[in-house]
Amino acid sequence: GGEHARRSSLLNSDELLFCYYDDVRTAYDIFQRGVQVSNNGPCLGVRKPNQPYEWISYKEVSDRAECVGSALLHRGFKPSRVQYVGIFSQNRPEWVIIEHGCYAFSMVVVPLYDTLGTEAITYIVNKADLSLVFCDKPDKAKLLLTSVEKGETPVLNTIVIMESFGMDLVERGKKCGVEVFSMREIEELGRAHRQKPMPPKPEDLAVICFTSGTTGNPKGAMITHQNIVSNASAFVKTTEKTFMPSSDDVLISFLPLAHMFERLVEVSSSCTELLRSLLFLQNACLLNPSDTCYSFLTLAHVYESLRIKVLTNKVCLIYLVFTIFGQADTSLKRWMLDFASKRKEAELRSGIVRNNSFWDKVIFRKIQASLGGKVRFMITGAAPVSASVLTFLRTALGCQFYEGYGQTECTAGCSLSLPGDWTAGHVGAPMPCNIIKLVDVQEMNYLAAKGEGEVCVKGPNVFRGYLKDPEKTAEALDKDGWLHTGDIGKWLPNGTLKIVDRKKHIFKLAQGEYVAPEKIENVYLRCEALAQVFVHGESLQAFLVAIVVPDPETLCNWAKKKGFEGSYEELCKNKDLKKHILEDMVRIGKESGLKSFEQVKDIAVHTEMFSIENGLLTPTLKAKRPELRKYFQSQIDELYANAKM
Structure with a gap:
């Protein structure tokens, strides 16, 4: 592993974790296990603003997914690791149904971000040779048709739209050689020509996740089924003794499904007995105090209105309390908030996490109620959260709150908080699926011998490379299989990793x-x-x-x-x-x-x-x-x- 490499203390040997369950080696296996252990329980839920949730069972999701995959086969697609299918949609049940339809027949999902922009969408369609793209809305289909009409994406010949649309789109498609179908038509076609699933192997590609990137065109990170399973298994392994999910738990989907962090959290929930994944439309109300089903929350931002502040370390404890309460307008109230926070922070330092203390009842109950009152588990990643914000959220919400670190190139995460360590200011310890080492960055005076340097990751969660881009792949992966993240890390005395700088932007x-x-x-x-x-x-x-x-x-x-x-x-x-x-x-x-x-x-x-x-x-x-x-x-x-x- 190298002179300065470290592994998870949760491992009993030097062998890294590839899977948690012996019969779960691919993303297809994960979902099939969910079907089995759920006893056909609720799988996907969605609601419009101020409307009740409507649930789809595991069996129905599985059935519809196989119909989608069968339809693709009937239209000439191959059950192959190089058969790519585009999904251009916001979070909704159809996204997951299409995804698992691809996995059932060894095809590869290529998600498209809503916010990537027209040029990047065109680039991805061509780079991945996408002949078919599923869209949620007619407007996105129009965008794709425009690129075909301009001769920018000649490979695209089929568009499937989830929502209703007019015949004008069908006619417009015919003129430029693109067939336009509804999601219902595709499912009916598959039902009429049903095929037996042809599952993938662990080493097969599952997703090509185009990273948004801060420079140039997006890069297509090739993620295998083994990458996904090992990373999800490591997450489950880390939390197995302190968090026991049940069929009553619900996962709230908030980050885009095109984001690998979101995919990993949902996959991890299917690895265990956490059986429901709650999906909602972009305009649905997330934080409605009347909702009481929230018991497992993926955190990217605590509140959308505080998004920028949280991610740029701009919310001090009292400011955030004021924002949530909206009524701490006297010296006495401010003193009580500060005093209550300090009391619960002391418990955190002792490893105690609870929401039934005196201070919870008199001070923090309103904050907990604003998230439904039943949050048991939260995780944050993808962007840094300041120590003061993280500590406040842990004290105020009284639930297990983990922070992780990683990037798309290591599937999602490579380090995660350890249960019982609720200190802030670090991103946890290496996950059981990988080892981490720090290498010298001499021009910035970071030396591995001093416990500082560029964070490098190696393990079964590290990606295969960038699609059709050997030059960029060689920059990210060295000859020994180490992923060079470009982030500068520092080992803390307790064995956790702190991200202190960024190499690439010097x-x-x-x-x-x-x-x-x-x-x-x-x-x-x-x-x-x-x-x-x-x-x-x-x-x-x-x-x-x-x-x-x-x-x-x-x-x-x-x-x-x-x-x-x-x-x-x-x-x-x-x-x-x-x-x-x-x-x-x-x-x-x-x-x-x-x-x-x-x-x-x-x-x-x-x-x-x-x-x-x-x-x-x-x-x-x-x-x-x-x-x-x-x-x-x-x-x-x-x-x-x-x-x-």
């Missing part, structure tokens, strides 16, 4: 200093007045500049303390206030140990949040640095020009 300034902008951004985000920061530097410039987005929730109060008043927009245009913001950033930078060349020399204030919609964040809320640089090029040029005057 650059060199004019005088030769190496700079890691994401580390600097995370420091500046501690400024009370700021919501988002983009730090920029160039090899021909001797210093850094930044684009900052003030926090609409806190700017006015912060400015008032400095003697400024006005609306959010007025304050953002105030040059004197900008100086105060820069001074605050530099102060916090010094307190956090930033070197002088790591401090920004000037800033431009921007009023619109970086978002998925404006193309500045990826679908997993990571900064798209090339797009940010291009978007703010004029402001960046002006900052450098003014500095030279």
Whole structure:
């Protein structure tokens, strides 16, 4: 495993975990086990806003899935590891039905993100040679037809639409050589020409997950059935002694199903007796206090309105409490919230997690009720959560709350909190399916001998490579099978891993200093007045500049303390206030140990949040640095020009 490699303490030998159940080796096996142990219980549920959930049983899902797969075979598709099927849809039962229809006949699923953009969708269709794509809405079918009409995706010849549509789409498709079917037509075709399942082997491809990427075109990570099963098994192994799922538990699907983290959590639930997966439409209300079925919650964001703040370390404990309660408006209430949190934090440090303490009854019950009152288990990953936010959520919700770390290239996770360790500020220990080592990054002064370096992962959960891209594959996977993540990690004394930096985004300034902008951004985000920061530097410039987005929730109060008043927009245009913001950033930078060349020399204030919609964040809320640089090029040029005057 290498000089600095570490494995999970849950393993009894050096052999890594490939599967939890001997009869479960593929994603197809996982679902079949669910059918068996559920006794045809409820499998998928969905509801519209303010409507009751409607459930589909395991047997019905299995039956419809086999019909979909049979229809594809009847139309000439092959049960093959190189037979790719596109799914261009938001989360809904049909997504899972199509997925398992593909698995039943050894075909490969290629999910398409809603937010990838037209160019990326066209790129994926061509890269994966997708002749057929399932769409949830007619608008997406129209987008695909437009690309065919322009000659951009000549390989695409079949579109299946889940929702109702007009005959105009069928006629439009005929004119450019594309057949358009409804989901019902496909299922009926399969039912009329039913085939016996042809299951995959563990080493066969299951999913090609195109990572959104922060640079260039998306890369198609090739994920095998063995990758999925080993990663899911490791999750179950980690939690087996402290969390016992039952048929009454419900999994809430929130992240896009195209995201491997979401897929892994759902697969893991099927590995055990956690038998229901709750799917809901994009416009359904997630956090409705009247819903009481929530007992297993996948967490990407606690509340959509707090999404950016949580992921950028901007929610302090009291601020989050105020947001949820909406009524902590007196000194006494603030004191009680703070006191109650400290009491429960003390229990956490002792490994105690509960929701029936005195403080739960008098302080935290409302927060627990806002999630339905029955949450037993939560997990967060895909983007960092600050220690204060994670600690608060653990105290307030009183449920087991795990944090993991990983990336699509290791299927989903490679490290996870250990049961009983509810400390924050790290991403847990290696999972039982992989080993982790840190390797030197000398240009950033991170040395493995000191317990620091680039995080590298090896095990059965590590992907096969990028689709038709040997050059990028060689960059990610070395000759010994180690995945180089590009993240900088540090081993803590208790054996857990802390992510401290990012290797891939470092650059060199004019005088030769190496700079890691994401580390600097995370420091500046501690400024009370700021919501988002983009730090920029160039090899021909001797210093850094930044684009900052003030926090609409806190700017006015912060400015008032400095003697400024006005609306959010007025304050953002105030040059004197900008100086105060820069001074605050530099102060916090010094307190956090930033070197002088790591401090920004000037800033431009921007009023619109970086978002998925404006193309500045990826679908997993990571900064798209090339797009940010291009978007703010004029402001960046002006900052450098003014500095030279």
